[in-house]
Amino acid sequence: MKTIYPKDLPVPEFHALLQGSIAPRPIAFASTIDLEGNINLSPFSFFNLFSTNPPILIFSPSRRVRDNTTKHTLENVKEVPEVVIHTVHYGLVEQMSLASTEYAKGINEFEKAGLTPVKSSLVKPPRVKEAKVSFECKVNEVKALGESGGSGNLVICEVLCMHVDEQILDQQGVIDPNKLDLVARLGGNWYSRTNGDSLFEIPKPLRTLGIGVDQIPEAIRNSVILTGNNLGRLGNVEQLPDEEAVESFGKTAAVEEMRVRFQNDPASWLDHLHLWAKEELEEGNVEKAWLILLQQR
Numbered sequence: 001m002k003t004i005y006p007k008d009l010p011v012p013e014f015h016a017l018l019q020g021s022i023a024p025r026p027i028a029f030a031s032t033i034d035l036e037g038n039i040n041l042s043p044f045s046f047f048n049l050f051s052t053n054p055p056i057l058i059f060s061p062s063r064r065v066r067d068n069t070t071k072h073t074l075e076n077v078k079e080v081p082e083v084v085i086h087t088v089h090y091g092l093v094e095q096m097s098l099a100s101t102e103y104a105k106g107i108n109e110f111e112k113a114g115l116t117p118v119k120s121s122l123v124k125p126p127r128v129k130e131a132k133v134s135f136e137c138k139v140n141e142v143k144a145l146g147e148s149g150g151s152g153n154l155v156i157c158e159v160l161c162m163h164v165d166e167q168i169l170d171q172q173g174v175i176d177p178n179k180l181d182l183v184a185r186l187g188g189n190w191y192s193r194t195n196g197d198s199l200f201e202i203p204k205p206l207r208t209l210g211i212g213v214d215q216i217p218e219a220i221r222n223s224v225i226l227t228g229n230n231l232g233r234l235g236n237v238e239q240l241p242d243e244e245a246v247e248s249f250g251k252t253a254a255v256e257e258m259r260v261r262f263q264n265d266p267a268s269w270l271d272h273l274h275l276w277a278k279e280e281l282e283e284g285n286v287e288k289a290w291l292i293l294l295q296q297r
Contacts, residue, residue, distance in 0.1 A: 001045055004017065011148075011149060012065050012066070015065050015150055016188070017189045018184070019045075019185075019186075019188075020187030021187075022189065023067075023185065023186040023187060024184030024185060024191075024192040025045040025047065025184055025185045025186075026045070026048060026087070026182070026185075027043050027044070027045050027087070027088040027096065027183065027184065027185055028043065028044045028047035028059040028085045028086075028182055029041070029042075029043045029087070029088050029092075029099070029128065029131065030042060030059060030083050030084070030086075031042060031081050031083065031084045031086070031110075031117075031125040031126055031127065031128065032072075032073050032077055032080070032082070032125050033080050033124050033125045034075065034076045034079050034080060035079045037107045038076075038105065039108050039109075039125065039126065040073055040108075040109060040116070041099050041109035041110055041113065041115070041128070042061075042071065042073050042099060042100060042109065043074070043096050043097075043099065043106075044059045044073070044265050045184075045185035046062065046152060047059035047085075048061070054158050054159075055159035056140075056156060056157065056158055056159070057085055057135060057137060057157045058154050058155065058156050058157065059085065060152040060153055060155065061073045061074040061153055062151060062152045062153065063147075063148065063149050063150060063151045063152075063153070065149045066149065066208060067149065068147075070153075072105055074142070074153050078142060080125075081138060081139035081140075081142075082123035082124050082139060082264055083125060083137050083139060083155070083157055084120055084122070084123060084125050084126070084127050084133035084134055084135065084136050085134065085135045085137060085157065086127070086133065086134045086135075086221065087131065087132065087133040087134075087180070088131075088182065088183050089131075089180060089181045089182055089183065089293055090182075090183050090195070091130075091181070092128075092130055092131065093183045093191065094131075095113040095115055096113070098113045099112065099113040099115070102245075105286070110126070113144065115128050116128070116129035116130060117129070120136050121161055122160045122161055123136045123137070123138065123160065127163065132164070132167075132168050132180060133162070133163065133165070133168075133175075133180070134162070134163045135157075135159045135161075136160045136161045136162075136163075137157035137158055137159050138157070138158050138160055139155055139156065139157055139158075140156045140157065140158050142154070142155050145154065167179065168180045169221060169284055177194055177195065177199055178196070180194070180195075181193065181194065181195045182194045183197075195207070200274055201258075201284075202233075203236065205236055208236070208238050209238060210235050210236040211235055211239065211240070212235045213231045213232065213234075213235040214235075216231060216234055216235055217297075219270075219296060220234070220296075222272050225271060225274040225275055225278055226274055226277070226278055230281050230282075233281050233286055233289075234281070234286065236286070237286060237287075237290065240290060240294070241287065241290050241291055241294065244263070246291060249291040249292075249294050255292075258273075258276075259295075269296070269297055273292055273293060273295055273296055276292050277289040277290075277292040277293045280292065
């Protein structure tokens with residue numbers, strides 16, 4: 001393990017390490033306007049949601065690392081404290097990237113990127129018609145984190161209204177991540193995409209009290225086959241299957257066949273039980289995985 005101290009590296013090098021490791025990062029595609037009416041549209045990957053009540057989004061137009069200059073977005077929100085923040089889906093990613101070009105002040109990135117401005121409901125900056133989600137916000141505060149190249153400026157935004165393309169909602173009115181198809185920023189020129197095989201679910205233990213990894217039998221906990229993720233999922237159950245369920249599962253053809261097959265090789269018996277349980281865990285079948293693992297008792 002290599003230990004790195006920020007002051008031991010040039011800012012650009014440490015900047016690249018930070019961006020490469022703190023990822024993927026959601027992208028705020030922010031439209032702003034200055035006092036003269038010049039519109040700016042630019043993406044920022046130092047961005048996230050920080051509160052629901054009040055609804056607060058924060059993004060950070062940092063000072064440029066190479067020359068310590070500030071971005072038009074930062075200058076605009078200080079003049080006109082309003083912004084429209086759009087999420088970026090895959091169908092928008094190339095135009096979003098083009099809008100990040102450092103055009104001169106007064107150049108309209110909507111036009112450069114071929115995007116359609118739409119009049120906002122409550123704020124002066126326009127919305128991007130092609131975006132699937134947008135947030136009209138007032139800027140509550142701009143907090144500078146430093147005065148050197150690479151220093152962030154937290155633009156603390158309160159959401160006044162939200163626009164959602166109804167086509168990305170499921171039947172319950174919840175945003176479907178596959179339909180939204182967001183992209184996120186990695187290090188360098190890399191992005192990630194939140195759809196298809198890259199999506200997975202983990203049940204949140206909000207209303208349940210998982211037994212915890214410490215309560216998993218030692219022979220299972222010390223498995224060389226099960227991963228930390230596997231053990232975490234096993235420890236998220238509230239209770240283990242009862243003896244009747246374990247015994248009943250042990251009489252199934254699959255278990256009986258395996259027991260006969262490895263009757264003279266107990267080490268292989270345990271390994272195959274763990275491999276089988278691992279497959280079930282990765283399919284989301286936690287109860288079945290427990291029934292398999294408890295056959296080793």
